[in-house]
Amino acid sequence: MTTATKTIRLALVAGVALAFGAGAVQAETLRLLTWGGYAPDAVVKMFKAETGIDVEVTKSNNEEMIAKLRATGGGGFDLAQPSQDRVTGAQSEHNIYKPIDLSKIDSAKFITSMLEATKGNTTLDGKVYGVPHIWGTSGLVLDRSKAGSVKDYTDLCGDAVKGKVSYRLKRPTLIGFAFAMGMDPFAAYGDKAKYQEVMNKVEAKLIDCKANVKAYWTGGDALLNLLRSGEVVAAMAWDTGGWKLNKDNANITFVAPKSGALGWIDTFALPRKTKAEDAAYKWINFVMQPKIAAMITASAGNFTASKGADAFAEDALKKRFQDSFPQEAIDNIKWYPPVPAGLEDIEGKVLDRVKAAK
Amino acid sequence: MKKRLGFYLLLAPLLLWLFGLIIVPHIDMFFLSLQEKLGPGDYQTSLANYAAFFNEPLYWNTFARTAIMSILATMITLLIAFPVSYYIAKLAQGRIRAVLFTLCLLPFWVSELVRTFGWMILLRETGVLSHLLQWTGLAGQPVEMLYNDATIMVGLVYTSMLFMVVPLVTTLDSLDNAHVEAGYDLGGNGWSVLREIVIPHAMPGIVSGSIVVFMLCLGNYLTPILLGGKSSLWFTEQIYDQFITRFNWEQGSAFGFLLLILSSAIVWTGLRLTGQNLSSTMGDGGER
Amino acid sequence: MNDSTDQAPALECRDIVRTFGKFKAVDHVSFSVPEGSFFSILGPSGCGKTTILRMAAGFLEPDSGDIYIKGKSMLGVGPNKRPVNMVFQHLALFPMMNVADNIGYGLRRRGVAKAEIAVRVKAVLERIGLADSGAKRISQLSGGQKQRIAIARCLVLEPDVLLLDEPLGALDLKLREHMKVELKKLQNDFGTTFVYITHDQSEALVMSDQVAVMNKGVFEQVGSAQELYYHPDTAFVAGFVGDSNRWRGRIDAADASSVKLTTADGLSFAATPPKAGGLGAGGEVDIFVRPESVQIARAEADVQAMDNRLQGRVESVLFNGANSRVLVREPRSGGEIDVALPQTGAFHELRKGEDIWLGWGKDQAKCFAAGEAG
């Protein structure tokens, strides 16, 4: 956004605020720390119409969410949406969340299995810190006409796709390669020495594979451009990216790797110093309504934990999902378990060395 | 008495700004950097975070690489900006002058992200330049011009241009044409007039421009990340990683502090090598 | 100068023209400056003086015409290759160098050895009386000292011609008077050819061997100070150089040696026509009479023999020693006449309101076709 339009918007906002006078000042606000696409404008407007509550959306990612809440000791936001595997680690180390009062959650609106799984994964000292909202996977995005040989992450290092491969230098890559190499990194989560061993092997593989990589992608848009232009034919990425490209080019789509796609669930969690707890629960129950959930699916590209929302989802999206995920692929999804504190350091050093390697 | 009060009132915002936004956070950062993390929630005071920088070659290699690339970018920016500024200050008249100045400003009308994406569109394998080269027959196949250090350099120089041109134009503007003419009249040629008259006069501008550009390059994040290649490391990326992805604020603070100290040391060395000092650059600028 | 002598003039301009856009700044100007002389160009602001000098120095090329230095054409020769140096209007001393480095700059450019430079810089500093100033910064010098350094910086290079663009313009009156004498002395000492431009006639008249009076891009007259003062060729020169009383009138009768005219107020005068002649009855003319040419008398009988006589009343007496003046009001025209008091002191008791007689010979009244005058 240019400064000019920013200024115009600011002026508009200021003008509107003045026009509504005292009423606007007193209106309740929900400060939501979330991901891009999770709180589309239309839904925010509907929520405001129904409850009178304004939603102030801040877009972020797992790491920044934790950093932001850590900086304020769990303040500044009323509701956050970290992935389920990043809740308990951050909570035990930085104490940034408060437990969820499950009695205020309309559990009938959730897919039961998913709700139970998330509750389990976000429980610390007997208290539940998260309920599920949106889930998705990461795996392979391929141009099937040019990278038919790629079935798993390790195939990205094959000669067939030399120089036309891209992945991120981030932890999902490490985990994915570990699975593809026949190891189980999640099983090693509890044992740092063992995890280090797993990571060492992955490090060697990634350094070996470096010549094959065109660029380590850093932003979703950059990756989509690489795939769209054909400069990259195989990449490790999120499912939604693949489906987005599929709309324009039928050859490109998301493929679940042989060793299993990595599954993540983004949750709702309450920052410890939340100032609008009631509004937060209202928002959770509001967006879990099947129709609303379908709107969010349309905007974010991923499916939600809302029971019955599938019925309202766009057919094309359902079709893409089914193409990418035959039943056995769904069964093979590796769901991220909670990350114990301290693994980031091991992973960080591995990633540094991969990047520095010639 | 009244005058005094006015003086302090004028000084107050500056002091508040210096103290509240610069000194206090740095003190905070300094103490944080002295905390060594033993386990979750368990810290002790030590220099371990600083030791980590010097013991891990990756870290100081990254810093050295960042510093060298920044110095190089500063020099290239200076080499390009000097003739441009000279033209704007001394040769261009009226309209053309304004147009040229605006051209230098142009990159700043869009955000850094958009600007960097612009370069990506131009330089990528399937980008404008690559197509142009193939179309003219200069290249037989697509050429990848992204993802290497030269691209970073292009991005840094492009972003820094204005910050070099403005101080240079200002100092060159104040150069009396008669001095240049006298230089020629007394037997000088283009090169000696440049060396003995124009450059010494422009030195304050050269130094302040170079300091600003060097610091901007050193602190740049997006350009090296987006345009850089697979092995391109940048120190600010390290700091970001420590703070954000590794939750290691203590290490990040130590890096931040080291960046401050080492970059100050480099600037100081640069000033010594060119025989300048900060007060003559920022202050009265010597006699005119 | 004539070309038959083997000594070519130090500087010669032949028919040079220079325009800026449609504006003719220098319009067919020719002159030559003999070796070792002090040549001034005198003219009002904007008449094209600096333009001529810059062409001589090589910063501007003439549109047409040619410039010779010591007999060699300078067309296409860069300013750094010409054996001339220039003292700029604001001196243009280099602030980042000290005095010695300023003076040594040109020698360094010529590749003179360091030790030799030091010796020559010291020598020239001594000659201008600033022997101890070598290490000083430019900002530590007084106005007059800067002046001398700027000239020394050029003279150390022993140029064939030194060009000076109103170098005294920035100084206060007293210092200017002093520097006038100083400059002339420097020129004598070094024996260098000086081409000096100014709009101050006293500078030009005091220092110069030859003065060119310039107006609107053309040279009106070139000559010694005396020639310009006593024998102006044009109305502009007569008006611009020195003080004059001036009347405009119509010619009643004219011949080769005298002109009779009547002003609009009915005053009749006799005057000398210009050498070029060309004045006829009925034509409009200006006459110029210098204050010191006017005789003053208490009785009409004392001025009876003069070609021109007027009666008037003393308006004011401006006593200034040897330069004392009296302003006399002429009743018929109401005009004021400027008259120099005789140095004998004969009229020192003159008072305001006294009636007196004025008279001057027709050879003291210079007559020119009416037009624009300085």
Ligand SMILES: Nc1ncnc2c1ncn2[C@@H]1O[C@H](COP(=O)(O)OP(=O)(O)OP(=O)(O)O)[C@@H](O)[C@H]1O
């Ligand atoms: N570079 C130029 N471009 C356009 N016109 C110019 C330029 N230089 C001089 N002129 C014009 O030419 C005329 C003569 O200028 P010049 O500088 O020679 O005057 P000058 O006699 O030196 O006056 P002064 O005594 O004020 O210095 C002026 O009318 C000036 O406006």
Ligand SMILES: [Mg+2]
């Ligand atoms: Mg002039």
